[in-house]
Amino acid sequence: MPPAALGRGRRRSAEIAFARQTAMYLAHVAVGASFSDVGRAFGRDRTTAAHACRTVEERRDDPRVEAVLVRLEGLLAETIAATGPGSCA
Structure with a gap:
């Protein structure tokens, strides 16, 4: 998903x-x-x-969503550890 799609004003899908x-x-x-x-x-x-946070939390009951979130959280933690806080801009 292109990052620009995440910030668009209207919900596309x-x-x-x-x-x-x-x-x-x-x-x-x-x-x-x-x-x-x-x-x-x-x-x-x-x-x-x-x-948004409540919506995602509610969907964590789905094992597929949970697996993706755990992986993304891990990748973010690794990136922050390697680059330092505030460097993800």
């Missing part, structure tokens, strides 16, 4: 919406950004970022 919500979730949970910062980064407000 459920797949893009969930990818954007997942990116917002990872920015909050794995990177530690506040809901306000996450919302701002994606051109949305903090309540949308909070909603």
Whole structure:
């Protein structure tokens, strides 16, 4: 998925919406950004970022979603450890 698709103003498809919500979730949970910062980064407000995190958490019951999230969280942790916090811009 092209990164530009994640920040578009309108929801294009459920797949893009969930990818954007997942990116917002990872920015909050794995990177530690506040809901306000996450919302701002994606051109949305903090309540949308909070909603995205709740949505992703609810889908973690699906083993396939859980496996992807665990892998992405691990990759982010490795990247942050290698580059230092704040270097993912």
